[in-house]
Amino acid sequence: MNSLEDRLTRFSTSDLKPPVLPDADVAYTLHDTPIGTMLLAVAHGRVVASSFGDEETITGRLARAVSPRVLRQPRALDVVRRELDEYLTGKRQEFTVQVDLALATPFQQLVLADLRNHTSYGHTKTYGQLAGEIDRPKAARAVGTALGANPVCVLLPCHRVIGASGALTGYAGGLEAKRYLLNLEKKRIISP
Amino acid sequence: MGMVTVGLPPFQALVDAHWRDVARLARALAGPVDGDDVAQRAWEKAFAAYPGLTSAKNLRSWLLTITARCATDVHRARRPQRPLDDAPPIAVDGPDAADWPDPDLWQAVNGLPERQRYAITLKYVGDLDHHGVAAALDTTPAASRRLVSDALATLRRTLGVTS
Numbered sequence: 001m002n003s004l005e006d007r008l009t010r011f012s013t014s015d016l017k018p019p020v021l022p023d024a025d026v027a028y029t030l031h032d033t034p035i036g037t038m039l040l041a042v043a044h045g046r047v048v049a050s051s052f053g054d055e056e057t058i059t060g061r062l063a064r065a066v067s068p069r070v071l072r073q074p075r076a077l078d079v080v081r082r083e084l085d086e087y088l089t090g091k092r093q094e095f096t097v098q099v100d101l102a103l104a105t106p107f108q109q110l111v112l113a114d115l116r117n118h119t120s121y122g123h124t125k126t127y128g129q130l131a132g133e134i135d136r137p138k139a140a141r142a143v144g145t146a147l148g149a150n151p152v153c154v155l156l157p158c159h160r161v162i163g164a165s166g167a168l169t170g171y172a173g174g175l176e177a178k179r180y181l182l183n184l185e186k187k188r189i190i191s192p
Numbered sequence: 193m194g195m196v197t198v199g200l201p202p203f204q205a206l207v208d209a210h211w212r213d214v215a216r217l218a219r220a221l222a223g224p225v226d227g228d229d230v231a232q233r234a235w236e237k238a239f240a241a242y243p244g245l246t247s248a249k250n251l252r253s254w255l256l257t258i259t260a261r262c263a264t265d266v267h268r269a270r271r272p273q274r275p276l277d278d279a280p281p282i283a284v285d286g287p288d289a290a291d292w293p294d295p296d297l298w299q300a301v302n303g304l305p306e307r308q309r310y311a312i313t314l315k316y317v318g319d320l321d322h323h324g325v326a327a328a329l330d331t332t333p334a335a336s337r338r339l340v341s342d343a344l345a346t347l348r349r350t351l352g353v354t355s
Contacts, residue, residue: 008316019235070202
């Protein structure tokens, strides 16, 4: 057991230091919110992810779609985190940070890109209504699927789109999260 | 976008998985003070070169190769400047291992010829196979095998151990 090779292998040293790296092409952080842990990511100053998906999956997709230079660099997300926290406590109704739909397919981009113009704070819309507004009147189901794949949740308010029956149907962060967001917005416009 | 075709993992995954291995190897090769500098430089080089990689295979070996090259650069920079290019190279020992765990062993390792010292450190501290060692030293696996076995023979003699 104490052969020369073993002794060489056991080389140990304490207080190892992790590297300090330059700014990443894609900077991300995990952020705890009242609706769950979210992965927030920016590239070139734009938000490319605000997601409930797991770290490995989302960063892997970002590496392929944007750049493999993806690093956990929380400070690059300071503004996004602050705006998100303000929104989630009812202190903010609109986001100033820009988004980039690098993780969305062309159809998802069509549905998501103008979502901020098609919805408004405190109000809901049905999948069918939204489908009609983007000139895809027969595509309510596909619109629902595209919203479900929203890579930039909350900032692009897919939570404001619900089923024709009034049911919340689905949300990437879970129905509880969707209910939380809609209640938050409703309360604010009733008693601002 | 769409430039990336080889499916490189996010760089953070490399950092998380390998930063301790890189730091350890850098310290074994360059000593406690220069080692941290070597590791930091190696990561900066790897980060700069990463998007240009054409294969996502053997990323750990790639990182340790960069680390070994950075250690060589630091080592060479420490060498006294020679007035004449054709003067014979001076033997430069590795770092002083007096304070290291197992100092007898590492003093002996650090007295080995440079290529042997690198080969044996890459093999056992870096846990690389002979292909990996050979890549880091820009040589063949057969040559790596020879460097390692010569180094082990010298160490056994120096330390008076039989295994």
